[in-house]
Amino acid sequence: MNHFSTEYQQQRAWVNINHQALINNVQALKSLLNPHTQLMAVIKADAYGHGAVKVAQTILQSGVDSLAIATLPEGIELREAGIVVPIMILGAINSIEQVKDIVEYNLEPTLCTPHQASIFVETLAQLNATLPVHLKLDTGMSRLGTHWHNAVDFVQYIQQFPQLQLASIYSHLATADDVDTSVTKLQHSRFEEAISALKASGIKIPRLHLANSAGTLLDRTLHYDMVRVGLALYGISPAPHLKDKVKLQPALEVKARITQIKTLSPGTGVSYGHTFKCDRSTTIAVVGIGYADGIPRLLSNKMKVIIRGKFAQQIGNITMDQLMLNVSNFSDLEVGEVVTLLGKEGDLEVTADDWASSIGTISWEILCSFKHRLPRVVI
Template sequence: MLKQTNQVTPQQLETVPHSLTNTDPWIYQRAWVEINQAALHHNVRQLQQILAPQTQLMAVVKADAYGHGAAIVAKTVLEAGVAGVCVATVQEGIQLREAGIEAPVLIFGATDTPEQVRAIAHWQLEPTLCNSQQALLFSKILSSLATTVPVHLNLDTGMSRLGMPWQQAKQFVSLVQQLPQLKIASVYSHLATAESTDTTVIRQQQQRFDEAVSQLHQAGIVPPLLHLANSAGTLTDQTLHYDLVRVGLALYGLYPAEHLRRVIDLQSVMQVKARVMQVKDIAPGTGISYGYKSIAQKQLRLAVVGIGYADGIPRNLSNKMIALIRGQQVRQIGAITMDMLMLDVTALPDLQTGEVVTLIGQDGEFQITADDWAQSLGTISWEILCSFKHRLPRVALTVAGQEG
């Protein structure tokens, strides 16, 4: 059983009249994103069932939880039993603290200014250190503050992005261990090709990571935690799990690769919806939207919908996308504009202004996913999820009775 966390239920959002007598701001939304917290709980449980016995789950909520709303997601998954959350920037971490999140917050990105170090210490965040210069800067600033910060040490085992080269792990970790203001929380790396069916690079990175850890053990250094796997790595092989896994995409109900669908059953968390703003009849030969990229070949009934590329609907989906109304598929036509798009609703002659359109999500027997859009555009589902702008409010659905 689901209930609305805001004052207005999803059903009320779909049926509300257009009178301006109601003062609740949710009444007037032309478009919004629904976040299914029951699906989040389900996905956490599914992931926990495949983890190695000693492994904890960390939730990746960077980029506003891949467009789902970082505070909503963080609170939900922490209730479901994840060990902590991961972000990309200091500001993202601060926003979670301001939202009341008290769990560990790991920052993936490089932080290398005195201002960032002070903010990390003040908000009790956990930074990633990638090189010796960064470690020394942290030590200097934290000494002046007379405080200690947990740090996570990133080794580059083949991603060629942030991180100390894995061959230098012993020197790097030894240096950090000698700096009294820094408390090593973990040593980790990041997989570059974990979604591939060819595991050659995955195994090479795993071997390099293991060799680096072996160097540390030979030097008498035993990091409290080790982690390597992202969503794809988590779904691929338990030997990649170590002490933590860092899961993003799978948490939100999408699979990093088609062959991983058989591993666990995930439920999509996000639905994107908008309202019909106007319904009109279009005569044959009439051009539709900017540039007349679509010309009516016959009499059409057209619905103008209140969502566009400024909200995150890719303009390159123009004349390619399908939407759902009343459990039926309808075709988008004409160029998608900044704030609106048009649908051919000829098959729905009694469609009314104010009715709800599903752009991503399920309506009746049909479902549209971020994967569908990504395939049409030749991109990845991560990009689609992260594209929805903040002028689309996130409407959280919460669990009234937790599933067993």
């Protein structure tokens, strides 16, 4: 008997995206917010591997107010798909041609320095256009942004130019997912000092935002006028100690199909390098998915998958297109049966956090790693 739906019989492997989980996560996150605080959904990197266009279409019907992406092409893709809400570009744009595209596609850039702003002013003047812009202050991330001490000078410089419409001022938290909140508190106080200095200079304060997913879950005083939520939107807590703040549901599952079953004699090595050798007669299943699809090779001999509601151990080095499982404890498995690599089946679950902790990385990287040769299937 084959234990899989005929709908996916032609696929060797695929990614399921549960859009009801996305809707539930949006509603759960909004329940944490003050009434005046908006929810900006971060859908960069193809919505963390979930499919940016379809994710945007779903979450915008569920209470998300605006979107954030990292690169210009990501914003263009959303506009060409008919998305009309405000879209902020988180990355720094420094070329005249890109500025022209931002104007054409009605996107909202982040300005990090006066020099970058001058490129926008020059181009916008040529186009006789205006543009909403978001100013980024560096309060401790040490990445993009003008130093928070220079907030007044930066804003005053921007306000010289009618082409630039100040939409918001923001910063980004570096350690909001840490148990130790001292750095987050320091960044928060620096952000507050910058805003106070702006007010003292007579500058009208636009919208303010500081909190990422961790900051959103951590403390309402970090919420301001808007929060920028990425990882939590997709159902994963940014830190174990924040999991109880709100009930989130992972929206992504990875499935693949068994392509061959064979029995190996004791002493037989499995896969490149023979990092696993059978100590007894062992039945293995070959599965049609590998590191070219986004399964980390570092998970070799460490990961478990779910078949028929039971765990099976992966063995041998994961290869580019395939991996092997020890299925000696299963009976009557057939070629074509579905394996759950990430996701829940019955009472068992394998999460991106499980993979990340096994190989010393973060769940963000796991989600973003799944390649586009894996079809995304909305369930």
